Amino acid sequence: MHEAWYRVLSIAALVVGVWEGPLSIVYRLVSDDEGTVLRAANYLPSPWCYVVATAAALLTFGVLAVLDAGREKALARQSAA
Numbered sequence: 001m002h003e004a005w006y007r008v009l010s011i012a013a014l015v016v017g018v019w020e021g022p023l024s025i026v027y028r029l030v031s032d033d034e035g036t037v038l039r040a041a042n043y044l045p046s047p048w049c050y051v052v053a054t055a056a057a058l059l060t061f062g063v064l065a066v067l068d069a070g071r072e073k074a075l076a077r078q079s080a081a
Helices: 003-020 020-031 046-080
Strands: none
Touching: 003 020, 003 046, 020 046
16 A cells, blocks of 8 residues: 555554544533444443543554554555665
8 A cells, every 4th residue: 555545544454443432422421422423332231331442542553563564565665765
């Protein structure tokens, strides 16, 4: 893949991860949110919504690490060619 695709996917993963992770917790604490399609973690009862939101943030961190490694490989291929 081209480096630009890695950047686009990284930005998309970051936005989704932050929205489903920390912002989901903030919405739950501040507004007693019961969940929407955009904040699916808040559909769960109280202790589990925080666990799922934290897992979403950690999963996002992992996806970003994999995408960054792929971007570095793409840059190495482009500079070698």
